[in-house]
Amino acid sequence: MPTKEAIPADIEEIIAALHAATRHAEDLVASAPASALEHPPAPGRWSAAQCLYHLALTNFAYTAAMRPACLSGIHPRRGPLHVGFPTRWFLSLLEPPVGKRVRAPRAITPAPAIDASGALREFQRSQAAVIELLMECRQLDLNRIRLPNPFVPGIRFTVGGGFLIIAAHERRHLWQASVAISSQRTLPV
Numbered sequence: 001m002p003t004k005e006a007i008p009a010d011i012e013e014i015i016a017a018l019h020a021a022t023r024h025a026e027d028l029v030a031s032a033p034a035s036a037l038e039h040p041p042a043p044g045r046w047s048a049a050q051c052l053y054h055l056a057l058t059n060f061a062y063t064a065a066m067r068p069a070c071l072s073g074i075h076p077r078r079g080p081l082h083v084g085f086p087t088r089w090f091l092s093l094l095e096p097p098v099g100k101r102v103r104a105p106r107a108i109t110p111a112p113a114i115d116a117s118g119a120l121r122e123f124q125r126s127q128a129a130v131i132e133l134l135m136e137c138r139q140l141d142l143n144r145i146r147l148p149n150p151f152v153p154g155i156r157f158t159v160g161g162g163f164l165i166i167a168a169h170e171r172r173h174l175w176q177a178s179v180a181i182s183s184q185r186t187l188p189v
Contacts, residue, residue: 010080011138014163015131021170022127025052028174029120032181037116041183048177050110052119055173057108059126059166061150063133066162069147070137073159077139081160094168096175105151130166 007015028048029037037048046054083091093100110119137145142160149155157165 017167018127018131024174025123028177034116036181036184041180048180049114049116049119051173051177052123053110053114055170056122056126059130062162062166063129065147065150066159069145069159073140073145075141075144078141083161087157087161091168094172096172
């Protein structure tokens with residue numbers, strides 16, 4: 001009888017974080033009317049729907065860059081994910097609460113008007129793509145497989161670091177989406 005291949009604990013942690021992000025996004029959309037989700041809290045800020053759509057665009061861009069790197073990966077897994085100082089530093093910048101705003105590259109900047117339910121569907125679809133890729137390459141040495149950053153030419157990082165960046169980036173923008181919704185609830189009528 002075939003046995004189910006074990007999923008390494010560090011990979012399970014990332015999958016759990018991705019599922020938690022999906023639930024968080026679904027709860028946000030269920031908790032507020034479309035007007036609160038689709039209206040930016042202030043000029044130059046993103047609405048909750050824009051945050052979700054930005055995450056979907058980013059996830060699709062990262063998986064598109066990571067997939068060829070994984071498919072070319074011939075090194076079997078040798079241990080849990082670990083990242084070097086540059087990636088750890090970048091991850092620390094992504095975690096909420098957000099202290100420093102960074103302008104998103106044009107390719108992943110959402111349109112000014114985004115439908116909340118459509119943004120959620122795209123985010124869910126992107127999450128499925130990230131999890132599918134992570135499962136496909138879970139037995140590879142994700143610490144050795146490198147790829148170019150899809151947004152910053154000349155910067156390279158590991159596929160393992162890429163998955164960790166996706167999860168942290170989601171926490172950042174789901175926090176931002178929560179703040180956007182909260183600010184809509186405190187506006188005078």
